[in-house]
Amino acid sequence: MAVQAMKIALAGNPNVGKSTIFNALTGSRQHVGNWPGKTVEKKEGRLRLQGQDVIVVDLPGTYSLTAYSIEEIISRDFIINEQPGAVVAVVDAANMERNLYLVTQLLELEVPVIVALNMSDIARGRGLTIDAAKLSNRLNGAPVIEMVGNSGIGIDALKAAIQAVTVPDGTAAVHIGYDSALEREIAPLAQAISAIPELVRQYRARWLAIKLLEADSDITQRLAAYPALLEAAEAAAERIENATGDDAETLITDGRYAFIGTVISGALTRPREAIETTSDKMDRVLTHRYYGVPIFLLLMWVVFQITANVSAPFLDWVDGLVGGPVTNWTVGLLGAVGLSGTWFEALLVDGVIAGVGGVLVFVPVLMSLYLAIGVLEDSGYMARAAFVMDRMMRAMGLHGKSFLPMLVGFGCTVPAVYATRTLENEDDRKLTGFLVTFMSCGARLPVYVVIGAAFFGASSGNLIFGMYLLGIAVALLTGWALKRTVYRNKPPQPFVMELPPYRTPRVRDVWRQTWERTGTFVRKAGTIILATSIVIWLLMAIPTNSSGSFNDVAPEDSVFGTVAGTVSPVFAPAGFGDWQASGSLITGFIAKEVVVGTMSQIFVGEAEEEGVEEPAPTFVEDAVGIGTSFLEASVLTVQEVVNIVPRTVNIIPGVNMGEANFLGAGGEEDDTTALESALNQAFTPLTAIAFTVFVLLYTPCMVTVAAMRHEFGTRFMFYQIVYTFVIAWLAAVIVFQGGTLLGLGG
Amino acid sequence: MSNRRASDEQFAGTYPLTCASRGETVVLTEIRAGDRLRKRLGEMGLSIGMQVRIVQGDLNGPVILAVKNDTRLAIGHGMAQKIVVRRLEGEA
Numbered sequence: 001m002a003v004q005a006m007k008i009a010l011a012g013n014p015n016v017g018k019s020t021i022f023n024a025l026t027g028s029r030q031h032v033g034n035w036p037g038k039t040v041e042k043k044e045g046r047l048r049l050q051g052q053d054v055i056v057v058d059l060p061g062t063y064s065l066t067a068y069s070i071e072e073i074i075s076r077d078f079i080i081n082e083q084p085g086a087v088v089a090v091v092d093a094a095n096m097e098r099n100l101y102l103v104t105q106l107l108e109l110e111v112p113v114i115v116a117l118n119m120s121d122i123a124r125g126r127g128l129t130i131d132a133a134k135l136s137n138r139l140n141g142a143p144v145i146e147m148v149g150n151s152g153i154g155i156d157a158l159k160a161a162i163q164a165v166t167v168p169d170g171t172a173a174v175h176i177g178y179d180s181a182l183e184r185e186i187a188p189l190a191q192a193i194s195a196i197p198e199l200v201r202q203y204r205a206r207w208l209a210i211k212l213l214e215a216d217s218d219i220t221q222r223l224a225a226y227p228a229l230l231e232a233a234e235a236a237a238e239r240i241e242n243a244t245g246d247d248a249e250t251l252i253t254d255g256r257y258a259f260i261g262t263v264i265s266g267a268l269t270r271p272r273e274a275i276e277t278t279s280d281k282m283d284r285v286l287t288h289r290y291y292g293v294p295i296f297l298l299l300m301w302v303v304f305q306i307t308a309n310v311s312a313p314f315l316d317w318v319d320g321l322v323g324g325p326v327t328n329w330t331v332g333l334l335g336a337v338g339l340s341g342t343w344f345e346a347l348l349v350d351g352v353i354a355g356v357g358g359v360l361v362f363v364p365v366l367m368s369l370y371l372a373i374g375v376l377e378d379s380g381y382m383a384r385a386a387f388v389m390d391r392m393m394r395a396m397g398l399h400g401k402s403f404l405p406m407l408v409g410f411g412c413t414v415p416a417v418y419a420t421r422t423l424e425n426e427d428d429r430k431l432t433g434f435l436v437t438f439m440s441c442g443a444r445l446p447v448y449v450v451i452g453a454a455f456f457g458a459s460s461g462n463l464i465f466g467m468y469l470l471g472i473a474v475a476l477l478t479g480w481a482l483k484r485t486v487y488r489n490k491p492p493q494p495f496v497m498e499l500p501p502y503r504t505p506r507v508r509d510v511w512r513q514t515w516e517r518t519g520t521f522v523r524k525a526g527t528i529i530l531a532t533s534i535v536i537w538l539l540m541a542i543p544t545n546s547s548g549s550f551n552d553v554a555p556e557d558s559v560f561g562t563v564a565g566t567v568s569p570v571f572a573p574a575g576f577g578d579w580q581a582s583g584s585l586i587t588g589f590i591a592k593e594v595v596v597g598t599m600s601q602i603f604v605g606e607a608e609e610e611g612v613e614e615p616a617p618t619f620v621e622d623a624v625g626i627g628t629s630f631l632e633a634s635v636l637t638v639q640e641v642v643n644i645v646p647r648t649v650n651i652i653p654g655v656n657m658g659e660a661n662f663l664g665a666g667g668e669e670d671d672t673t674a675l676e677s678a679l680n681q682a683f684t685p686l687t688a689i690a691f692t693v694f695v696l697l698y699t700p701c702m703v704t705v706a707a708m709r710h711e712f713g714t715r716f717m718f719y720q721i722v723y724t725f726v727i728a729w730l731a732a733v734i735v736f737q738g739g740t741l742l743g744l745g746g
Numbered sequence: 747m748s749n750r751r752a753s754d755e756q757f758a759g760t761y762p763l764t765c766a767s768r769g770e771t772v773v774l775t776e777i778r779a780g781d782r783l784r785k786r787l788g789e790m791g792l793s794i795g796m797q798v799r800i801v802q803g804d805l806n807g808p809v810i811l812a813v814k815n816d817t818r819l820a821i822g823h824g825m826a827q828k829i830v831v832r833r834l835e836g837e838a
Contacts, residue, residue, distance in 0.1 A: 064789040068782075097814040098791045126816075215781070249781060253788035270815065276769075280801050280812070284768070289804045387820045390808045399822050400808065494783055495822025496790055499810060 007055045007082060008047070008162055011075060011106060012090030013099050014061030014422075015500050017118040020149035021090055022058040025159070049163045057084065060421075063098075063498075065105040067218030069424045076218075079109055080202065086112040086165040088158065093123035093130060093146070094501070096268055097260055103139075104256040107174040110204050113142045114161045116154070120146040122501075127271035134267040140174040150506065178255040181243045185236035186210060192229060199226075213237055213248040279501040283384070292388035298648070299381070303372040304465040305644050307365055307445065312453065312460075313636035314364035317629050319673045322357035325622040343550065347537055350601060355533025358600030358675070359525050359593045362446040366521050369442055370514040373411055377513075378505035382407055383497065390495060396476055397483030399495035402432040406475065409439030410468070411517060413700050416441075417707040427487050431479060433712055437700040437724055438475040440468050442521070443592035447695045450596055454676035455685045461647070463689075467696050474697060474727065524591060532587060532594050536560060536601055555580075555602060574694060574729065575687035575736035585694070591701045596675075603678035686744050690736040698728035759833060763811075763826040768803045772831035779828050791817055797834060 010025075012018045022028070026045025047054045059078060060071035067073055079087060087106050091099040096117075106113050115135070117123075123130060136144040143161040147154030177183065189209035193199050199208065211219045212233035220230060237248045244251065286295055327349060334345050376382055385407060390400030401423060409416035416436040423429045440448075448467050452460025539560035543553035555561045556579055564583035571577045571585075580602045588595040683691065699705070699721050709717040760775050774796045777784050787793065791813040801818060802810040809826045811819045821829070 066785065066789065068786055095814075095816040098817040101789055101791075214785070217782075247781065249785045250788060250793065253785065253793060257791075257793075275799065275812075276801075279818070283802055283810060283818075287802050287810060289802075289807050383820075387808055387810070390820075390822060391806075394823065400820070494779070494825045495808065495820070496787065496825065497820045498790070499818040499820050501818070 005046075005053045005055050006085040007057060009075075009079060009082075009084040009087045010056060010058045010090060011079075011087050011102065012061060013063055013092065013095075013102060014498065016061070016090045016092040016095075016099065017149040018058060018061060018090045021088075021116060021118065021147070021155075021158070022056060024149060024152055024155045026056050047159070047162070049159060054085075054162060057082075062102065064102055065109070066214070067216055070421055073218055079106070079111060084111065086114055086162065088114045088116050088162070090116045090118050093117040093120040094126055094128065096123075096130075096264060097257075100260045100263065101256060104176055104259055107139070107142075108176060108204075108207050108210065110207070112165050113139070114158070114165065115139065115142060115144040116149075116158055117144060117146045118149050120154075121148045121151075122503075126277070129269045131267045135263065138263040138267065142174070150509065176256060176259045179244065179251050181240050182213070182248065182251050182255065185213065185240055185248075189213070189229075189233060189236060192232060196226065196229075199223075209233075210252060213240070214252055215249065277501065279380075282502050283499075286381070287384050287387050292384075293392075296385055296388050299376065300468065301465050302644060302648065303369070303376070304468060305461040305647060306372050306641075307369040307449075307461075307464065309458070309461050309640040309643070310637055311364040311368040312449075312640065313633035315361055315449065315453075316673065317633040318364060319361045320629055321626060322353065322361060323674060325626060326357065327353055328622060343541070346541070347534065351533050351537030352530065354601045355536065355594075355597040356525050356530050358597045359446070359529050360522070362449065362593070362596070363518060363522065365445055365449055366442050367514060367518050369445060370411065370517040371510065374510040374513045375505045378503070378510050380500045380502040383499050386497065387499065392476060393479075396479035397487065398428055398431060398479055401495055401497050402428060402435075405432055405436050406439045406472075409436040409441060411442055412520075413437050413439070413441045413704040414707045417704065417711055420711070430712055430716065431482055431487055433708065433716075434482065434720060434723075435475040435479050437704060437720065438471045438478065438697060440471045440696055441592065441700075442517075443701070444595075444695055446593060446596040448692055450599070450675060451679065451683075451688045451692050453673075454679040455683070455688050463692070467692060470693065470731075471696055474731070478723075478727070521593070524593065528591050529594055529597055532590050533597060533601065536587060536598055539563075540601070570729075571694075571732075573737065574690045574732035575740075576683065576691045576694075576732075578682070580682060581691060585698065588695065589699060589702055591703070592695070595695060599679070600675045603675055603682065686736060686739040689739070690732040693735050694728045694732040696728070697724060697731055699724045760830050761832075763800075763809060763821070763829040763831055764803075764805055764823065766800045766803055766809075766831060766833075768800055770803075771797060771799045771834045773797055773834055774829060775832050776830035777828065778830070779825070783825075790819060792819070792829070798831075 010018050010022055022043070022045060025047045028043075028045045043058045045056045045058070047056050057078065059075040062069070062072045062075050065072055065076045065079075067076075078084070089103045089106055091103065103113065103115060117130065117132065117135075120130065130146065132144045132146050136142060143164070145154050145157045145161055147158065149155075178186070186206065186209045189212060190205040193203070193205040193208050199205075208219070212223070212229070213236060215233075215237065223230060240246075240248045240251065285291060288295075330348055330353060331340070331345065334340055334342075334348070339345055376385075382404065386400040386403040388400075389403040393400050393403055402420075404422065405416045405419035408419045413436055416439065417433055420429045420432045420436070423432060445464070448464045449460065452463040456463050540555055540558045541550055541553065542559045543549060543557055544559055544562045545557055556565060560583055561579050564586060565579035567586065568577050568579050568582040571582055576582075580599070583602060584595045584598040587598045679688070700708075705717055705721065708720055763772075766772050774792065774794050777787060777792070777794065779787070784793075792798070792811075796813070799812040800809060801812050804823070806823065808820055808822050811821060813819050
């Protein structure tokens with residue numbers, strides 16, 4: 001039969017494993033993590049059942065279907081307008097009572113509901129006993145399936161249940177009975193609604209009556225064309241309040257929880273003792289009012305030690321690979337086909353390999369960062385970081401929940417902009433969106449790493465840590481200032497957030513996520529960065545005056561050099577007013593990764609011409625070299641992991657713990673890359689820091705700018721572009737001028 | 747006012763959530779908030795008459811509550827001040 005594919009929706013509270021189940025059903029790879037608010041837009045996938053395809057729609061996680069946040073309206077509209085064949089309600093078995101609240105609302109919408117009791121292993125581990133058959137019975141036969149989404153347990157049963165609902169069996173809808181005072185008013189309202197054909201076509205009468213009594217803001221707006229109905233509902237709500245002393249909404253909420261109470265009584269049994277869970281005990285320390293913030297900072301410090309130092313040996317290894325064998329082989333190959341010395345060789349070697357290769361070198365760094373973030377996310381700590389930061393965020397008129405999008409910004413600013421959707425208040429959302437760009441994203445990290453390695457050696461981790469802290473500080477200050485000007489007189493929004501229990505990070509989840517995020521970076525290298533590299537090479541090959549010809553021109557006389565040279569005086573007060581630095585910053589608007597790529601195209605290209613040609617090693621020498629240097633890198637990585645301990649201990653003043661050194665003195669020292677030594681000539685340590693500060697704060701990349709426009713509008717986007725540029729310029733100038741005054745300019 | 751009050755006369759032994767100490771189990775007696783927020787809290791499992799345990803308490807900062815046995819909710823300081831509770835009888 002050529003019918004339209006059936007749709008199934010996945011609904012559930014935030015952080016109940018919906019994404020995991022979606023992935024298991026559809027075979028796609030959605031981002032999974034242990035904190036609320038990952039799925040901010042609905043996503044679609046395809047599930048193949050016997051004989052038919054089913055479209056699975058993953059709705060954003062919501063606690064309810066009222067009109068409290070954008071996500072709730074998205075979810076509710078989808079169910080009402082698209083009328084999916086069934087809704088799979090994903091319920092956290094270890095947090096059932098609260099999770100079933102959403103289920104009661106789905107039942108009231110009268111769609112077929114399949115309850116997926118996810119994380120049943122955790123529930124059992126906590127001593128809870130669940131009788132799924134009894135639950136299903138109480139829910140009028142709605143299938144209840146016990147699952148452990150991330151090990152695939154129960155997926156087949158869920159598929160079978162979905163297959164079964166494709167054949168409707170006419171089961172009566174579950175009726176949630178309310179207080180008699182309420183029921184007295186629901187009936188006539190529902191009757192009045194039934195008399196209006198346009199409404200009946202779209203809504204269930206009883207559901208709509210309940211929503212009207214709840215004074216649901218979205219629904220009352222949509223029913224503005226029926227003033228009589230709205231008036232009747234208002235009068236009814238008043239009568240209810242007079243009769244019971246309670247308002248209708250409270251009675252409805254209570255009624256739903258009472259229904260849940262009868263559903264689980266006897267079906268869910270819990271052990272008598274052990275009220276305080278392990279997770280609670282961990283929270284005693286990790287969210288402590290005094291230790292909480294220092295612990296958060298310490299964890300961040302360790303994360304950046306890992307990203308800077310542990311990955312450094314592999315960075316050198318990849319760099320050696322790109323600069324040595326890959327370049328040599330390309331040159332050799334081109335020579336063999338007679339293209340040696342042509343512009344094509346220059347394009348490949350100085351353009352593509354220097355540009356794209358210069359960026360790919362940072363794959364180990366980003367993998368380490370994403371791995372560390374993944375572990376923090378999956379363990380449940382990220383939500384606590386928001387809690388711990390609440391006090392500071394409150395000082396600038398936002399609350400801790402705003403810190404979650406900012407943490408997402410450590411990975412990439414684009415998802416951070418979208419993550420602001422989890423905030424209920426539109427002003428908070430805009431303000432947070434304005435701040436997320438100051439959270440240093442993964443693409444900016446390579447700049448710190450290069451500069452750190454070139455100027456600060458083993459303490460480059462401190463430079464990186466400092467940059468991240470500076471980003472947070474500028475964000476907090478900006479928030480503080482905006483809250484006192486643009487967003488004045490707006491009281492802080494109430495802060496309520498669910499905290500997931502701590503758990504041991506799952507290797508598979510963390511790895512998948514690291515891989516996915518690193519993959520995005522690599523794909524970018526193959527597309528946008530490749531294209532930019534070629535364009536920049538061309539612009540650097542085309543002369544602007546008669547002093548050179550195509551592919552034979554001094555860089556500063558090329559189109560690129562001329563344009564960058566025109567802009568460069570702007571940066572003179574900040575200490576990096578040469579055309580090379582400006583050029584890298586201009587290309588950084590395309591993608592922040594490109595800054596380093598451009599730098600290696602400009603600086604290394606120049607350096608090579610001055611360098612002495614070494615005899616090229618043979619293919620075999622190269623191949624052997626790759627192997628031995630990889631082993632060396634592995635040893636050095638282990639050494640750096642070990643050294644995190646003494647370096648952390650050494651933060652305490654007066655303590656000096658020795659560091660391990662596996663490969664003997666200076667194993668790493670002579671190992672500076674070509675770019676690093678070129679930078680050493682172009683920058684002083686002070687101008688290097690000013691440059692890094694500028695990169696941290698200046699205008700985000702064009703993808704972020706587009707996301708800003710999409711979420712907050714064109715005007716907001718322009719404010720953002722101008723503000724970030726001005727702040728970055730000011731900060732860089734302060735660093736350079738201040739440093740010079742203090743005599744650090746040498 | 748539509749606020750639900752446990753009783754109109756001053757309820758002996760009630761105090762704001764911020765003053766509750768860690769490990770204590772309390773009963774919610776009043777939520778001084780607008781309709782919208784109260785509804786939201788209700789959906790998250792916080793309504794009058796409900797028992798909650800204080801997992802992390804703080805006079806000047808946010809608190810963590812154990813709600814409906816298995817749910818852990820972080821509540822901002824401002825809101826914690828508006829939630830009035832009474833110590834559960836029989837508890838230490």
